[in-house]
Amino acid sequence: MRILTGFLLSLILAGGASAARAGYTPDFDSGIDVRLAIEAALEAASSAGGLLPEPQGRPAPETVWVSMEKSDVAALDGALFKRAPVAQNKRIAIYEYETDRLAALADGMQRSFYRAPGFFAHDTLESALEDLKAPPAVPSRAYTLDQAARVRDLAARVKEEPVLAVINAMSAFKNRGSRYATGVDASKWLQKEWAKFASGRSDISVAPFKHAAFPQESVVLTVRGAVEPEKVVVIGGHIDSVAGYGDTPAPGADDNASGAAVTQEAIRVLVESGYRPSKTLKFIGFAAEEAGLRGSADIAAAFKKEGVQVEGMLNLDMVNYKGSEKDIYFVTDNTSADQNAFLGRLIDTYLGYTWGTLKCGYGCSDHASWTKNGYPSSYAFESTFEQHSPFIHKPTDTLGSCGGSAVHAAKFARLAAAYAAELGK
Numbered sequence: 001m002r003i004l005t006g007f008l009l010s011l012i013l014a015g016g017a018s019a020a021r022a023g024y025t026p027d028f029d030s031g032i033d034v035r036l037a038i039e040a041a042l043e044a045a046s047s048a049g050g051l052l053p054e055p056q057g058r059p060a061p062e063t064v065w066v067s068m069e070k071s072d073v074a075a076l077d078g079a080l081f082k083r084a085p086v087a088q089n090k091r092i093a094i095y096e097y098e099t100d101r102l103a104a105l106a107d108g109m110q111r112s113f114y115r116a117p118g119f120f121a122h123d124t125l126e127s128a129l130e131d132l133k134a135p136p137a138v139p140s141r142a143y144t145l146d147q148a149a150r151v152r153d154l155a156a157r158v159k160e161e162p163v164l165a166v167i168n169a170m171s172a173f174k175n176r177g178s179r180y181a182t183g184v185d186a187s188k189w190l191q192k193e194w195a196k197f198a199s200g201r202s203d204i205s206v207a208p209f210k211h212a213a214f215p216q217e218s219v220v221l222t223v224r225g226a227v228e229p230e231k232v233v234v235i236g237g238h239i240d241s242v243a244g245y246g247d248t249p250a251p252g253a254d255d256n257a258s259g260a261a262v263t264q265e266a267i268r269v270l271v272e273s274g275y276r277p278s279k280t281l282k283f284i285g286f287a288a289e290e291a292g293l294r295g296s297a298d299i300a301a302a303f304k305k306e307g308v309q310v311e312g313m314l315n316l317d318m319v320n321y322k323g324s325e326k327d328i329y330f331v332t333d334n335t336s337a338d339q340n341a342f343l344g345r346l347i348d349t350y351l352g353y354t355w356g357t358l359k360c361g362y363g364c365s366d367h368a369s370w371t372k373n374g375y376p377s378s379y380a381f382e383s384t385f386e387q388h389s390p391f392i393h394k395p396t397d398t399l400g401s402c403g404g405s406a407v408h409a410a411k412f413a414r415l416a417a418a419y420a421a422e423l424g425k
């Protein structure tokens with residue numbers, strides 16, 4: 001049994017998609033074989049010493065500053081918050097917090113409000129204090145739809161199989177936490193996969209974005225704009241995972257291997273079609289979302305500091321569990337209403353899916369990092385707030401728990417490709 005599961009795991013880890021497919025034949029309709037493969041991979045990962053997660057780059061206990069909505073703090077378990085804020089305004093408060101306890105705080109948020117992280121974690125007090133200011137106003141812009149042939153071509157190229165392959169491969173890392181060796185390895189794996197898209201294209205590059213406070217790197221694939229390279233469109237989702245706290249297996253298939261897989265599928269169809277955008281496209285796998293949106297906050301702040309003109313940001317976080325009647329839901333708080341309407345028009349005009357809206361609260365995912373830096377951002381989500389996957393942040397967040405299929409996720413890949421084509425033109 002161990003030999004068999006180890007063999008399956010090595011196929012999945014070593015070769016990613018193609019080798020994994022050679023090892024077994026997933027049944028994309030029922031998902032039975034996919035689920036078995038994931039379980040086998042997890043079992044093998046937990047029994048293989050080299051794959052056990054180990055905290056990295058963690059010298060002395062380290063302090064961070066956390067910004068949270070005061071109403072959330074008031075409702076949280078007192079054990080998580082026996083301390084006074086160091087600064088506050090009417091809605092947000094800043095607390096000094098121990099890095100080691102961030103996972104427990106995120107877990108508390110998940111248990112109390114069914115959402116996480118719900119806070120920003122900052123390396124410096126100075127950075128945290130910025131969260132007390134109103135975000136810069138997002139300049140209004142015109143959104144036009146005139147790339148019908150391009151969008152229909154891209155949408156037709158999207159397939160479920162490559163999405164499944166990425167979800168499978170990422171889920172096989174025991175825990176993609178931003179301070180774990182396996183979280184570092186997962187980022188390196190994605191960098192290698194994305195680098196394949198750069199071969200033969202001098203306008204495409206892949207680079208890690210390194211973070212000072214934790215070892216996991218964000219992954220950035222850039223398609224340099226052919227006409228207006230200084231204007232940038234950002235599409236992405238987080239690559240880390242969490243399950244409670246401690247070294248619990250955290251396959252994070254829906255949260256958020258699915259968003260990373262859909263980001264990659266958008267890259268794949270754009271490259272396959274030979275599309276050369278006028279503006280620069282940046283596809284990003286964000287590190288350390290579960291630890292307080294730390295990866296995206298670093299990147300958005302760096303872009304702001306460098307004066308990067310971000311035309312828009314689309315966040316993909318949990319896109320493969322169809323818990324609600326409609327296909328795609330857009331978060332309406334801490335996002336751009338204009339850009340959300342544009343995304344709705346993309347769906348109505350080109351994709352024919354049904355869509356709705358939801359609210360997810362303060363700091364619920366990486367779009368919030370872009371909003372607070374004055375960039376128009378949107379967040380496309382799998383369901384209503386109440387009906388999202390009940391398996392997230394648990395060892396049971398496997399592909400099997402999403403029905404073993406990527407039918408739902410593929411819709412988001414088509415939306416991401418349409419967004420890239422119409423905003424990147």
Ligand SMILES: [Zn+2]
Nearest residue numbers: 255256317318
């Ligand atoms: Zn997530």
